[in-house]
Amino acid sequence: MSKSKWSRGVAVVGAGMSRFGAFPDKTSRDLFVEAFKDLNKNMDKALDPKKIEAFYLGNFSSDQFEKQAHLAPILASWLGLSPISAVRVEDACASGGVAIRQAALAIASGEYDVVLVGGLEKMTDLRISEVTEALGTAADTQFEIPAGFTFPGFYAAMATAYLHEYGADRNAFFDVAIKNHKNGALNDKAQFEQTIEQIMEDKKARAVQKGRPEPTWKTDLEFLQDPKGNPNVAWPMTLFDCSPVSDGAAMALLVSEDLAKQFSHHPIYLIGSGQASDGALPERATLSSIPAAEKAGKQAYEMAGLTPDDIDLAEVHDCFTVAEIMASEDLGFFPRGEGWKAAMEGKTARDGEHPINTSGGLKAKGHPVGASGVGQVVEIWKQLNGLAGERQLPNAPKIGLTHNVGGSGQTCVVNIFERRD
Amino acid sequence: MNDYALVNKEFFRALEAGELIGSKCLDCGEFSIPQREICPFCHSTNIEVVTFSGKGKLVAYTVISVPPVKMAQAGYDSKNPYCVGIVELAEGPRISAQILEMDLAHPEAIAIGTELVMTTIQREEDGVQKAYLAFKPA
Numbered sequence A: 001m002s003k004s005k006w007s008r009g010v011a012v013v014g015a016g017m018s019r020f021g022a023f024p025d026k027t028s029r030d031l032f033v034e035a036f037k038d039l040n041k042n043m044d045k046a047l048d049p050k051k052i053e054a055f056y057l058g059n060f061s062s063d064q065f066e067k068q069a070h071l072a073p074i075l076a077s078w079l080g081l082s083p084i085s086a087v088r089v090e091d092a093c094a095s096g097g098v099a100i101r102q103a104a105l106a107i108a109s110g111e112y113d114v115v116l117v118g119g120l121e122k123m124t125d126l127r128i129s130e131v132t133e134a135l136g137t138a139a140d141t142q143f144e145i146p147a148g149f150t151f152p153g154f155y156a157a158m159a160t161a162y163l164h165e166y167g168a169d170r171n172a173f174f175d176v177a178i179k180n181h182k183n184g185a186l187n188d189k190a191q192f193e194q195t196i197e198q199i200m201e202d203k204k205a206r207a208v209q210k211g212r213p214e215p216t217w218k219t220d221l222e223f224l225q226d227p228k229g230n231p232n233v234a235w236p237m238t239l240f241d242c243s244p245v246s247d248g249a250a251m252a253l254l255v256s257e258d259l260a261k262q263f264s265h266h267p268i269y270l271i272g273s274g275q276a277s278d279g280a281l282p283e284r285a286t287l288s289s290i291p292a293a294e295k296a297g298k299q300a301y302e303m304a305g306l307t308p309d310d311i312d313l314a315e316v317h318d319c320f321t322v323a324e325i326m327a328s329e330d331l332g333f334f335p336r337g338e339g340w341k342a343a344m345e346g347k348t349a350r351d352g353e354h355p356i357n358t359s360g361g362l363k364a365k366g367h368p369v370g371a372s373g374v375g376q377v378v379e380i381w382k383q384l385n386g387l388a389g390e391r392q393l394p395n396a397p398k399i400g401l402t403h404n405v406g407g408s409g410q411t412c413v414v415n416i417f418e419r420r421d
Numbered sequence B: 001m002n003d004y005a006l007v008n009k010e011f012f013r014a015l016e017a018g019e020l021i022g023s024k025c026l027d028c029g030e031f032s033i034p035q036r037e038i039c040p041f042c043h044s045t046n047i048e049v050v051t052f053s054g055k056g057k058l059v060a061y062t063v064i065s066v067p068p069v070k071m072a073q074a075g076y077d078s079k080n081p082y083c084v085g086i087v088e089l090a091e092g093p094r095i096s097a098q099i100l101e102m103d104l105a106h107p108e109a110i111a112i113g114t115e116l117v118m119t120t121i122q123r124e125e126d127g128v129q130k131a132y133l134a135f136k137p138a
């Protein structure tokens, strides 16, 4: 039974995104316009921008990445939406998912009927050490960062706790990367539209071209296991365990349920939503899971009146490979300590019992942090509407879930969407 | 009880003196590090500053090859990685710290549960030497 306390329902009537990647010749405004054009192209009924009453932007840190704060009104103006309310929402890498939830709450309250949600980050203009520094401000900069922690480091530490607690096989992390790249290879918006096998073959070919001995990797797994192909970042997280540094924008149009069919023949409905917070990593009773994710998931399931087995597909926050495995347990798809086995057994692949990250996830699609949570909604919207092309799940999926984490788990927001016939 | 005040900056003043301080809630008895003016367990403000024994054990760790700017300034890189981890103090609470004297060439052999003792490490930050929290095997 659904236990929603919302005054009215909310639907997603359109979604779109820029390509994710590294775009030195574009500014964040260019990417945002690209996402808006994609949303308009994807809508089956033409959108009149004058109907948009408010704008919520998920953005982690344009102040650090672009030296531009107060970005929401600028972007609203760039789309010709001034003078509507324009609000930037910041919860680190969960900013996009939180913006979706805040927009939905604004509609549920009755204040607005039609709200545009954007997610955006332009990260690649900084040097990698500066990006690491900027991302570090999402952690506790007084007590965690001075110890030497980085974001890969936080998830790596959780990975050591996970490996230790469950006697897990580290190769499970590599299997997550291989699977997400296989999905990303079928996504023309992905930063890496390439399988790891293709990346490996490219590296071999380049070595030969440069007159060096050809590396002997026979499989993608062998390549990932070799530090020469896949160097350490923060042990046990290697380069291919990490999502990339990305530029990108994503967008979704949310309206009140009663208006949904005016905007689209095929809306999807936001039927469950939850959000929770937590302290820094050392304050948590467990390091092998993310408690805020479990709490946000429970709230969302309860509101929707659903259980984990009702979810046909999930886009989860795989900022690092271990995060996807923890998410698959925090969301109840698999029992504690079983997520790594499920990943190795292919249960989270497109043809598995719990498909995860059909878009390629943050790992292959890219992770422009403020855009990621909205990008997840774009994939769910496409999959539920049968618009996901080569990576489309068979059997007409009906229920999709997004799971978006900020920091090392200080924020988690979970949203559940439903297609109705 | 010691002479440190119940504000965040005192943690770093104590560290310069080689001491590890935190707080104890006089109502529920829970320890916190860093110190908290409001007990996160029972919301009491009946709190005193305490000095920890400095003994603890490793509960999670990583060996970092791609350091942030400040650790790079201190001389760390992919050829000279460092270990950072989360330490559970003998008194109960946990804190992040650099972990010294570990076999960085074999990170898989670093053992969770290793008994540790508090120390400090001097790192240069913007031209000034500063003491940072670290632990080493007991």
Ligand SMILES: [Zn+2]
Residues within 6 Å of the ligand: B025, B026, B027, B028, B029, B030, B039, B040, B041, B042, B043, B044
């Ligand atoms: Zn207390």
